[in-house]
Amino acid sequence: MADILIYAEQMDGKFRRAAFEAVNKGKEIATALGGRAIALVVGSGIVDIAKTLGAYGADKVLTVDNPVLKDFTVSGHGKAVAEVAKKINPAVVMCAATATGKDLAPAVAALLNAGVAGDCTGVEVQDGKVSVVRPVFAGKTYESVQFKTDIAVISIRPNVFQVGSVEQSKEAPVEDAGVTVEAGDVKESVKEVVATSSGMVELTEADVIVSGGRGMKGSENFAIIEELAVTLNAAVGASRSAVDEGWRPHSDQVGQTGKTVSPQLYIACGISGAIQHLAGMRTSKCIVAVNKDPEAPIFQIADYGIVGDLFEIVPAMNEEIKKII
């Protein structure tokens, strides 16, 4: 069969946008292969939200609704997805390369004895075969990968693929997948989930990111970055130097040993543009750099740059943008 099985990630009954991107891309691949896009929702009390995936292109939605699967665990959700895949034998099992999807894909691949490719930025179908493109060496090169196994397991980088046109009224038929996962199958137990984003937009999902580096000179100065971020409904990022100085939490770090982001707009303030930083943000659609050093390497990758003192420029940008939005 040439069906595509798409794990649609949800938390507390809400899908992530990246889940819609995955469903939409899954539908595109399914169409190219002449199969169906079958979305899969795993969790507890998720049957009601399942049908809404029709709007994003799912031909059918399967559910594994079970209290022991309320929280994501590698063993629990991994088993659920693998069991469903064994039943419907899809050509591709896919998910978004979110924190969760990045853990799920290798687990499912191992359980299915299938090849896996993570964090893909391209998926193609040629002569009925699926191949993917993924950045390696921190994005210094891109590899194209083919699969030797009947099932290919892939995760796709959030914010790279479109959600597509949404047909709100289109509901997909929902069916219980009919697989059992027992409490004993779940080997990790989630004790607590603590929100950290405090109302701000999350980094990897943000359309706009304003980042600060060592040029910020102190944690208190990030206030000007935050103000601009609020105006743009953006997330705040940081270079490793800013994180290592203790000005920002580790979770804000963008780069090779931080988050990989792909926003529409990335504004780098007081960041020199070290290769390890570029690794995390070079796939941004539009890059703006503010730096007092005209030779800073960040200007080589930036679409637009301003040379000057960020302590003057960032607040001025905030005022100017407020005027137009």
Added chain:
Amino acid sequence: MKSIVCVKRVPDTEAKIVIQGTGIEKSGFDYVLNPYDEYAIEQAVQVKEKEGGEVTVLSIGPKDTATQIRKALSVGVDKAVLLTSDINGLDSSATAEMLTNELKDMEFDIIFFGKQAVDGDNGSVGVQVAQKLGLPVVAKIVEFELNGKTATVTREIEGAKEVVEVTLPAVFTAEKGLNEPRYPKLPDIMKAKKKPLEQKEVAAVESKTTVVKMEYPPSRPAGRIVGKGVEAVSELVKLLKEEAKVV
């Protein structure tokens, strides 16, 4: 408490990567321990310092990997096993299978991995090994605490932190922020030379994927400096609105 840390040598993060065929040229840069594996090593050493026991490092790679393994031995690791093999073209599934074959015969309470090797950027081997061994796994942990046979760890997801509990034996993969890896001291570097490093050759397992093409990233259109100082701000915002259409 016995810990095993799986480590890989990777090109230095500064390395200029030059494509050769469907792979890369293997010279012209230094190799280092994968940065995330350093967090994994530090955690294992901290466990040993608190609970007693030992830390073993396990790696698959060419013979020269011994250099990077010596570094691990100089920051508190007790012994090492290097499975020498040609890792060119090994995918994450094959690597996981080869590591699993070895781990099956080893004694451990905990296996630590790095979150991801910064060459292939898969972030996949640790989770796959855990599945193959049927063990609990928490990936990308930023906090680790041990209470007898129970580990309480923290994993970060988009917009939240999860506190997860598992019973040992278990597998963890380390994210930056988990700890501050220590620097080796000179006497420790000397001592590391005498620590046991067992080398044995293993046959490569067949990969489940093939790299068919390697390319440089699409080049970005040349950018421009809009101007200097605050005077340039209004022009920049205009460009963002009208040309780039991102605000």
